[in-house]
Amino acid sequence: MAKKAATTDVLFVKSKVRDYIKSKGCNTSGDVIDGPALNSAIVAILDAAIGRAKANGRKTVQEKDL
Numbered sequence: 001m002a003k004k005a006a007t008t009d010v011l012f013v014k015s016k017v018r019d020y021i022k023s024k025g026c027n028t029s030g031d032v033i034d035g036p037a038l039n040s041a042i043v044a045i046l047d048a049a050i051g052r053a054k055a056n057g058r059k060t061v062q063e064k065d066l
Contacts, residue, residue, distance in 0.1 A: 010039055011039055011042045011043065011046075012038065012039065012042060014033045017032070017033060017038070018033060045066065046061075048065075049061050049065035049066050050065075052065040053065045
């Protein structure tokens with residue numbers, strides 16, 4: 001099982017997420033920006049990509065790992 005990130009750092013730019021959602025004609029709930037769900041999803045994607053890179057004998061995460 002992949003190691004869980006011990007960090008609480010936000011890995012996205014809140015204003016960029018809000019702007020993107022607005023550009024699609026929707027509003028953004030505060031839960032999306034301030035809640036842990038989006039950051040957790042990003043961490044899960046990155047952890048999976050890191051695992052794939054390591055499984056292929058690389059230390060560099062590449063686009064194909066995503």
